[in-house]
Amino acid sequence: MSYVLVLNSGSSSIKFQIVDPQASASDTPFVSGLVEQIGEPKGNIRIKIEGREVGSTMPIRDHRGGLQLAIAMLDANGVGPTQMHIIAVGHRVVHGGQTFGEPVLIDDSVVDQIRELIPLAPLHNPANIDGIDVARALLPDIPHVAVFDTGFFGDLPDGAAHYAIDDDLAREHQIRRYGFHGTSHEFVSSQVPELIGQSQEETNQIVLHIGNGASISAVRGGKPVDTSMGLTPLEGLVMGTRSGDIDPGVIFHLYRTAGMSIDDIDDLLNRRSGLKGLAGVNDFREINARIADGDKKAKLAYDVYVHRLRRYIGAYMIGLGRVDAITFTAGVGENAAQVRADALANLEGFGIKLDPAKNEEGSGARIISADDSATKVLVVPTNEELAIAQKSAAIAG
Numbered sequence: 100m101s102y103v104l105v106l107n108s109g110s111s112s113i114k115f116q117i118v119d120p121q122a123s124a125s126d127t128p129f130v131s132g133l134v135e136q137i138g139e140p141k142g143n144i145r146i147k148i149e150g151r152e153v154g155s156t157m158p159i160r161d162h163r164g165g166l167q168l169a170i171a172m173l174d175a176n177g178v179g180p181t182q183m184h185i186i187a188v189g190h191r192v193v194h195g196g197q198t199f200g201e202p203v204l205i206d207d208s209v210v211d212q213i214r215e216l217i218p219l220a221p222l223h224n225p226a227n228i229d230g231i232d233v234a235r236a237l238l239p240d241i242p243h244v245a246v247f248d249t250g251f252f253g254d255l256p257d258g259a260a261h262y263a264i265d266d267d268l269a270r271e272h273q274i275r276r277y278g279f280h281g282t283s284h285e286f287v288s289s290q291v292p293e294l295i296g297q298s299q300e301e302t303n304q305i306v307l308h309i310g311n312g313a314s315i316s317a318v319r320g321g322k323p324v325d326t327s328m329g330l331t332p333l334e335g336l337v338m339g340t341r342s343g344d345i346d347p348g349v350i351f352h353l354y355r356t357a358g359m360s361i362d363d364i365d366d367l368l369n370r371r372s373g374l375k376g377l378a379g380v381n382d383f384r385e386i387n388a389r390i391a392d393g394d395k396k397a398k399l400a401y402d403v404y405v406h407r408l409r410r411y412i413g414a415y416m417i418g419l420g421r422v423d424a425i426t427f428t429a430g431v432g433e434n435a436a437q438v439r440a441d442a443l444a445n446l447e448g449f450g451i452k453l454d455p456a457k458n459e460e461g462s463g464a465r466i467i468s469a470d471d472s473a474t475k476v477l478v479v480p481t482n483e484e485l486a487i488a489q490k491s492a493a494i495a496g
């Protein structure tokens with residue numbers, strides 16, 4: 100059996116999985132693990148190997164130390180990269196800019212080009228590059244592949260891809276709408292046509308990837324025609340800690356009247372806004388629990404969240420003209436039946452009707468709309484790691 104080691108390096112964490120690229124979407128990965136609190140006094144590593152969990156707590160100085168530790172722990176449990184038949188290391192890279200669409204085999208020049216894109220993704224690409232550098236040094240004999248979160252959206256139509264600002268300035272600074280979560284939108288949207296008994300070419304669909312980060316896309320015949328994230332993953336839907344859309348005037352106002360620096364405002368909108376900003380917590384389960392206890396802030400957060408979802412769903416219905424399927428995925432989309440019901444409430448006049456029992460029950464990829472709903476509504480679990488493994492295996496040959 101051949102496997103792919105999938106790496107997702109964040110600023111203070113490394114998530115990894117050892118995945119059989121032939122597995123089906125619902126299979127649990129052979130190995131999954133997390134190194135977290137890198138650079139902090141107390142680091143933490145946890146690895147799940149076929150359901151069994153191992154781990155330890157210790158200071159982890161940097162990404163190199165984190166990955167070394169992970170590899171040593173995998174080795175000690177008989178599933179190290181040299182003990183398994185690993186055919187590729189697949190790296191999730193957040194921003195491919197206008198340089199990268201499709202996944203690429205990594206060499207020094209690819210790393211340099213990803214480095215050049217740091218101004219577009221200052222919060223994400225540096226950590227991705229750290230992960231790539233360390234993994235290439237530790238596993239030099241295995242092909243490394245970069246899979247870009249922006250990739251799926253490389254050909255957005257002009258109307259959806261541009262901001263209405265000075266075009267020369269935008270071009271000079273590569274300011275345009277890139278879109279993110281592309282691996283997930285592609286993976287989920289590619290499964291929908293078969294589930295509703297249509298060909299991909301004739302399917303118009305909307306995909307809601309709503310987890311901690313959240314985005315929505317409109318896909319026609321397998322090609323995205325709009326998406327809610329833009330230059331950065333900050334635009335669009337309300338998220339766990341990100342504001343999503345706001346009037347840019349709010350930024351000027353905070354700068355001029357609240358005396359906040361640009362970095363303060365960046366931190367506010369990316370890490371202290373969204374559900375967390377409105378209700379104090381970013382986990383949707385906690386929002387629901389607090390609403391049940393009568394917490395008004397949690398209810399406000401929920402209402403803003405659902406209002407934004409409906410605004411985008413409406414816009415994308417008009418953009419597509421006819422919608423064959425609306426699909427929910429990721430942590431909230433797959434698990435929060437009430438959010439699905441509220442996002443699509445009272446749309447029978449538009450041919451969208453949920454089946455309440457199907458919405459509440461079941462698991463895995465499934466249709467949750469009523470039999471007479473013209474637009475099918477689905478839940479399709481995403482599996483970005485499997486998608487990265489498949490793409491990496493295809494490139495590494």
Ligand code: ADP
Nearest residue numbers: 309310311312381382383384429430431434435
């Ligand atoms: P990420 O964007 O970090 O990959 P996920 O897609 O895993 O996030 O989604 C995580 C979020 O999903 C959690 O923060 C939580 O709010 C939400 N979630 C998970 N399970 C449930 C549930 N049963 N009900 C409501 N929300 C849930």
